Amino acid sequence: MTITPKPWVRVVGGIMLAGVLASPPQVLANTYQIHLLNLAAISVVFALSLNVVLGFAGQISLGHAAFFGVGSYASALLTTGGQVPVLLAMPLAMLITAAFGLGVGIPTLRIGGHYLAMVTIAFGQMASVVFLNAAGITGGYNGIRAIPSVAIGTLRLAGERQVYYFLLAVCVLMIWISINLKRSMLGRSMLALREDEAAAQALGVNTMVVKIQAFVLSAALAGLAGSLYAHWVGFISPDSFTIDLSIGVFSMVLVGGVGSVPGVVFGAVLLTFLPEYLRFMKDYYRLIYGAILIIVIVFLPGGIASLASPAVASRVLGRLGLGALFRGVQDAKTTHSGS
């Protein structure tokens, strides 16, 4: 059962959503709130990049921080050492990261499941070591400083409020690309690979090629997220690209709903803000964070996105003893549609 809204509802809804998304720099006085929104936008781009390989193609990657890091360093080096304009450095950083994606994708072709998880963790660790020790290029512990912010023509988007619209635009573009990909022939062959590799092959899908395409595309988009990050914070060091980041982005996809574009967007925003709101708990916030992960995995294997399906919603809420709540919502809907 899907509800298709009337055209005018979609137009009005779209305008309202655009208004809400455009308002923060004007409405929110606290710059820190804008800072979090910017971080959320980058997280959405990063999580959607992982969603291509994990959510669509069903291939585990626990080393995505490496691609994010390669994109960051590439973009930072091009703009600081190479004097390349930021808007040109971003696509170049994506190409460089894509090449890394190809390098990781090919050797992982013949492994799947847990082994692939292990190999990608190892890749992430190797990248960390290189970021730290290739001091001649990456600056080692000291990292890279004074990375220029995004400039459109002569307009430099230096502050949180200035860069907000740029990050929002890239984020919306990324969502749009993800939806298009999911509906494309390539997207469908990725989903087929995820659901049943042998059946996909029997229908003429060269699953090796699809895996490589998923890895390369996912890496390039993770590189974009990394590049956005570098030009946003202005300073990067190996600390920014550890396994914590890989697991963090993995959790965003898992909590939101593996393969669901709206779910992953929601997961990324939620898990960006959650640690901030749990900050008063000091280190105990990790406990709550972990508990949320466990609850979602146990009760909602399809992530928060699966709550959009009425059948799943009623089952889960019923199990949590909140069935009455769901029935209330359903009754309200029925009454409404009846009027």
Place this chain on the structure above:
Amino acid sequence: MQRRPILGVEDVSKRFGGLLAVDQVSLQLEAGTVHTIIGPNGAGKTTLFNVIAGVFHPTSGKVRFDGSDVTGWRPHEAARRGVGRTFQNLRMFKKLSVLDNVLVAWTKDSRTSVLGSLLPLPGPKREQRSFAEEAVRILNIVGLGHLKDAVSTSLAHGQQRLLEIARVLALQPKVLLLDEPGAGLNHAEKVELASLVGKLRERGYSILLIEHNMLLVMAVSDWITVLDHGRLLASGTPADIARNPEVIRAYLGSEFSDVAA
């Protein structure tokens, strides 16, 4: 009527460690006919299918398709060149719709690049529309057209079997390898399946079938090969096989006397 072999297996053996699953088996599928492989569980029928479809490399022997040696081709190559196989255990793309399950078969014909997949360009959209029209036409052949938007796993078991056949028909294959398409079907569904197989034969498909249900086998087969413990036990027309004393002893036994009775 002059027949020509479309698919041939020549002295194929497949060994897994100490187990010789298929032992020097040869058979030929004539174009436009239904050739059924029967035999007890563990006779090597599905292993033989896997060798033909490129899932396994044969330990020895050759597979020929449409006049060329295709031994050791990969599964997607087999599918792309005209051998469509179904699986003994249903292998649906579970979370995809019925239509999407079928549309996967057009991956081989898609001309859309990776970058083109990210944008809703007119070319790829037109391509998808024409694939979808074809897919609905094929779903109608097996009688599932009205269910195209349903999630594949919401279908009844018998309908999922039909969807599996629709998916391989979408490859526009020359040869169909159907691995126990009647498994788990009730009597009415089996009758329907027999008529579908007959219909496909009339449309010119060459069909290699694995099936246990003798009613179905006798109704649709032009030729029958019997495997037992990986070896070819007998081969002949349905009438020959039904009279073959060795086959009756090894396989048909009481089950077949029940059918005859």
